[in-house]
Amino acid sequence: MEGQSLVLFFIFISVFSGDVEGGLGEGEGEGEKRMFVFGDSYADTGNNRIALAAAWKYPYGITFPGKPAGRFSDGRVSTDFIANYLGMKTPIAYRWRKQLAGRMKHGMNFAFGGTGVFDTPAPYPNMTTQIDFLQQLIYDSVYTQRDMKTSLAFVSVSGNDYAYYIARNGSTAGFPAFISSVVRQVGVNLRRMHGLGVGKIAVGSLPPLGCLPANTAPSSFRQCNKAQNALVDLHNRLLLQAVTDLNNQTGSTSFFILDIHGAFQTVFNRTRPHQAGSPKFENPLQPCCMGVSAAFSCASVDENGVKKYTLCSNPKSTFFWDTLHPTQEGWRAAFSTPPLQNSLRQLFQY
Ligand SMILES: *[C@@H]1O[C@H](CO)[C@@H](O)[C@H](O)[C@H]1NC(C)=O
Ligand SMILES: *[C@@H]1O[C@H](CO)[C@@H](O)[C@H](O)[C@H]1NC(C)=O
Numbered sequence: 001m002e003g004q005s006l007v008l009f010f011i012f013i014s015v016f017s018g019d020v021e022g023g024l025g026e027g028e029g030e031g032e033k034r035m036f037v038f039g040d041s042y043a044d045t046g047n048n049r050i051a052l053a054a055a056w057k058y059p060y061g062i063t064f065p066g067k068p069a070g071r072f073s074d075g076r077v078s079t080d081f082i083a084n085y086l087g088m089k090t091p092i093a094y095r096w097r098k099q100l101a102g103r104m105k106h107g108m109n110f111a112f113g114g115t116g117v118f119d120t121p122a123p124y125p126n127m128t129t130q131i132d133f134l135q136q137l138i139y140d141s142v143y144t145q146r147d148m149k150t151s152l153a154f155v156s157v158s159g160n161d162y163a164y165y166i167a168r169n170g171s172t173a174g175f176p177a178f179i180s181s182v183v184r185q186v187g188v189n190l191r192r193m194h195g196l197g198v199g200k201i202a203v204g205s206l207p208p209l210g211c212l213p214a215n216t217a218p219s220s221f222r223q224c225n226k227a228q229n230a231l232v233d234l235h236n237r238l239l240l241q242a243v244t245d246l247n248n249q250t251g252s253t254s255f256f257i258l259d260i261h262g263a264f265q266t267v268f269n270r271t272r273p274h275q276a277g278s279p280k281f282e283n284p285l286q287p288c289c290m291g292v293s294a295a296f297s298c299a300s301v302d303e304n305g306v307k308k309y310t311l312c313s314n315p316k317s318t319f320f321w322d323t324l325h326p327t328q329e330g331w332r333a334a335f336s337t338p339p340l341q342n343s344l345r346q347l348f349q350y
């Protein structure tokens, strides 16, 4: 299970991102809708700002907004695609709430790269604290009860809790029990959002972590790690049960799953070289940007500024940007698959 500890470990050490720009979203609608975002680097658009975060260094952000600005990608991330689908602007990152107060009506992004539902070494708020931030804004009357009713929460839990567990314990012993406790905590968090009056609450399924480049590197990006993906499947089964139970217990249809796992899997299946159809990504498991050795990551340079990473010639040609995160084109492809299109249709009805 060495590969797994490595991957999961990578997830939390490569702490992430944020964006500075005002007009980040593509959507134009003003409407009543607003989105609140919680979670990690798959959703963060600018909260995680430590001087060393790779997301604030070249070549992150080269596609959008054109310079490093905190997103852990070459460009847009999941939050941007969801906002765009809903016809709204990307909600501002929490850290910009004072500077961009005029845009708070679109909601707010509380996601911090590197975080989990439990504490991780990332010096950033876990999801409980992220929800505290929203609660405080409600107490401060920044958002009204009516605002909350027409709001959507997007919750991204992409594996940092598991990374930290492995790093601490050094093995996957006891993993199933830990997965249960992570999903239980996710359930507690979702229920709390509901208690704050959020109308719709969408939690992403866990992506197939065994297919992240960090985990497929040993097979030259050809083989997903089946043992890791089996654990991911357990998480997703428990998550589906938790969401079903929450709807049942609250007598509502407020809670649902955004099928990020199904979307990634669909892209990987489609683009396998032996599959029919026109593959968009030559090898979907191979990242665009990666360290020249395992000791280095995308964006790392030596003391003389010499690059310790390689960059593909066109980030549009790969699904993954770095060893953990999709490119903008990867996210675009994922959001175009039936699993995520179906999830988005439910979102649109809120
Ligand atoms: C989240 O962080 C807060 C503040 O550090 C801490 O008190 C709390 O126990 C953490 N919650 C979980 C579920 O780990
Ligand atoms: C994993 O590590 C945590 C923290 O050290 C510990 O509480 C837990 O019992 C460990 N679990 C297993 C199965 O070793």
Ligand SMILES: *[C@@H]1O[C@H](CO)[C@@H](O)[C@H](O)[C@H]1NC(C)=O
Pocket (backbone or CB within 6 Å): 248, 249
């Ligand atoms: C909700 O759960 C209860 C108890 O398990 C069960 O009896 C009931 O049929 C469930 N309702 C729905 C709508 O699933």
Ligand SMILES: *[C@@H]1O[C@H](CO)[C@@H](O)[C@H](O)[C@H]1NC(C)=O
Pocket (backbone or CB within 6 Å): 262, 263, 265, 266, 269
């Ligand atoms: C992808 O392919 C695998 C193996 O053929 C299959 O089990 C799985 O259902 C497929 N998933 C999707 C989402 O197409």
